[in-house]
Amino acid sequence: MxxxxxxxxxxxxxxxxxxxxxxxxxxxxxxxxxxxxIVGPSGCGxxxxxxxIAGLIRPDRGQVRVGGVPVRGPNPAVGYMLQQDHLFEWRxxxxxxxxxxxxxxxxxxxxxxxxxxxxxxxxxGDFAHRFPAQLSGGMRQRAALVRTLALDPKVLLLxxxxxxxxxQTRLKLEDEVSHILRTQGRTVIMVTHDIAEAVSMADRxxxxxHRPARVRREYVIDLEPRRSPVQVRESPGFSxxxxxxxxxxxxxx
Amino acid sequence: xxxxxxxxxxxxxYLAQRRRRQLAIFxxxxxxxxxxLVLWEAGARERWVNPFIVSQPTRIWEQIVRMAAAGELWxxxxxxxxxxxxxxxxxxxxxxLVASLLWWSPFWARVVDPYLVVLNSVPKISLGPLFIVWxxxxxRAVLAMAVAIAVVVTxxxxxxxxxxTDPNKILLLRSFGATRWQVFTKVVLPGAVPxxxxxxxxxxxLAWVGTIMGEFLVSGAGLGYLIIYGGQVFNLxxxxxxxxxxxxxxxxxxxxxxxxxxYIARQRGRA
Numbered sequence: 001m002x003x004x005x006x007x008x009x010x011x012x013x014x015x016x017x018x019x020x021x022x023x024x025x026x027x028x029x030x031x032x033x034x035x036x037x038i039v040g041p042s043g044c045g046x047x048x049x050x051x052x053i054a055g056l057i058r059p060d061r062g063q064v065r066v067g068g069v070p071v072r073g074p075n076p077a078v079g080y081m082l083q084q085d086h087l088f089e090w091r092x093x094x095x096x097x098x099x100x101x102x103x104x105x106x107x108x109x110x111x112x113x114x115x116x117x118x119x120x121x122x123x124x125g126d127f128a129h130r131f132p133a134q135l136s137g138g139m140r141q142r143a144a145l146v147r148t149l150a151l152d153p154k155v156l157l158l159x160x161x162x163x164x165x166x167x168q169t170r171l172k173l174e175d176e177v178s179h180i181l182r183t184q185g186r187t188v189i190m191v192t193h194d195i196a197e198a199v200s201m202a203d204r205x206x207x208x209x210h211r212p213a214r215v216r217r218e219y220v221i222d223l224e225p226r227r228s229p230v231q232v233r234e235s236p237g238f239s240x241x242x243x244x245x246x247x248x249x250x251x252x253x
Numbered sequence: 254x255x256x257x258x259x260x261x262x263x264x265x266x267y268l269a270q271r272r273r274r275q276l277a278i279f280x281x282x283x284x285x286x287x288x289x290l291v292l293w294e295a296g297a298r299e300r301w302v303n304p305f306i307v308s309q310p311t312r313i314w315e316q317i318v319r320m321a322a323a324g325e326l327w328x329x330x331x332x333x334x335x336x337x338x339x340x341x342x343x344x345x346x347x348x349x350l351v352a353s354l355l356w357w358s359p360f361w362a363r364v365v366d367p368y369l370v371v372l373n374s375v376p377k378i379s380l381g382p383l384f385i386v387w388x389x390x391x392x393r394a395v396l397a398m399a400v401a402i403a404v405v406v407t408x409x410x411x412x413x414x415x416x417x418t419d420p421n422k423i424l425l426l427r428s429f430g431a432t433r434w435q436v437f438t439k440v441v442l443p444g445a446v447p448x449x450x451x452x453x454x455x456x457x458x459l460a461w462v463g464t465i466m467g468e469f470l471v472s473g474a475g476l477g478y479l480i481i482y483g484g485q486v487f488n489l490x491x492x493x494x495x496x497x498x499x500x501x502x503x504x505x506x507x508x509x510x511x512x513x514x515x516y517i518a519r520q521r522g523r524a
Contacts, residue, residue, distance in 0.1 A: 054428050056424065056427060056428060073430070074427060074428055074429065074430040075430070076430065078428075079428075080425070080428040082421055082424070082425060084421060086419065086421050086422050086425050088422070088439075088440065088443070088444075089521070090443050090444075090446065090521040099425075099426075099429065099439070100429040102439075103426060103429040103430060103431045103435050103439065104429060104430060131521075151429070
């Protein structure tokens with residue numbers, strides 16, 4: 001079943017110096033439980049796609065549907081995780097994770113218990129009452145993940161969620177996040193500029209063109225799924241995907 | 254190297270040296286004040302300087318004790334402290350309110366911007382006569398002076414802090430479906446608390462300035478009134494005594510604000 005559908009979507013940004021077409025006649029569909037990565041040249045409008053699905057911006061033309069319903073604004077069924085953790089320095093880890101529930105008026109005792117359990121699952125059980133400044137980069141991003149999962153979204157949007165982390169932390173977190181999200185059977189759309197990350201985590205990789213963004217090619221990643229991203233990186237087929245996508249991106253330095 | 258209690262000899266020496274230095278600084282500070290006081294007193298007694306013009310510490314002390322005994326000290330001190338606090342409270346509250354409204358309406362923020370620039374640059378003391386005519390020669394004019402001096406800076410400081418809220422934090426809240434009011438109370442306002450505390454410190458200082466200036470102009474009580482009155486009748490001891498009282502009061506208030514700021518910072522996990 002298609003959970004997220006974009007149909008001939010066009011988005012234009014207006015600034016005093018002119019207008020920029022970020023996305024043009026783009027269509028894509030994401031199935032329930034699927035993990036899709038979107039890669040594309042930098043500045044091609046990847047993040048715009050996520051903003052569309054999250055209901056933060058409206059397309060000029062075309063339609064965006066989540067769960068079959070046209071998107072008209074922010075939607076509790078969609079969770080959005082940004083590149084930086086954006087934890088609020090003045091709130092404890094637990095209070096940060098409860099932020100979304102608070103905004104939606106759903107901060108109940110059972111919700112708090114559930115969030116505490118989530119924190120424990122990502123290894124932050126002992127840090128619930130610490131402040132973000134006392135956490136490492138990886139821990140902070142885990143807390144940001146819990147903050148997103150706390151709302152129990154059907155669809156998770158990840159906008160380069162690991163790019164601010166150092167390499168080791170990043171690999172470790174890719175494994176953990178991928179394990180958590182797959183165990184919970186979430187539908188995930190992840191934007192990244194890291195081809196290896198896209199191939200190793202996703203079921204399907206969508207490559208976009210230069211601006212205005214359109215779908216250039218799609219790859220169904222067939223590499224013994226359900227293995228961890230670190231292991232996937234060692235599969236023989238991995239480098240072929242990497243090479244093909246690299247060529248599609250046609251990187252000009 | 255002895256490590257009996259887990260601290261190396263070198264580290265112990267370092268700590269001891271640090272402590273000695275702090276002690277030396279404090280001792281010098283006290284000594285400096287003592288030397289100045291003694292010189293002042295001696296100079297006045299030996300007629301190196303004219304005590305009629307510069308007064309002298311013992312006379313100031315006697316003046317303060319006399320005023321305290323007669324009860325006037327508390328009347329004047331109380332009046333000034335009360336007005337300063339009221340002016341401070343009004344200016345901070347009003348500044349916070351206006352800054353919030355400006356954040357709420359970017360259109361009006363841009364409309365009001367040049368007016369704020371002009372109001373900020375005009376010397377507020379020049380408005381004194383207007384306040385007196387409009388509000389009367391009473392405490393209201395004094396408060397108006399204190400508010401006028403502090404409020405514009407507060408508005409500008411807070412509005413700038415509100416506007417500098419990380420747009421991604423606002424984006425995050427909007428992705429949760431937050432209303433504009435929720436964006437304001439959950440991120441914009443709490444994010445500006447450090448600036449608010451800084452504004453409070455500035456405002457306290459400005460409220461003292463405004464109150465004393467207001468009392469120079471219109472009041473029949475307060476330390477500002479005593480200073481002006483003392484100057485007019487050439488009672489420099491009265492002037493000096495009032496200044497000393499003002500020094501003590503403003504220092505105590507500043508320390509209270511400073512302590513409150515540190516307390517809040519600790520509560521927010523920043524210390």
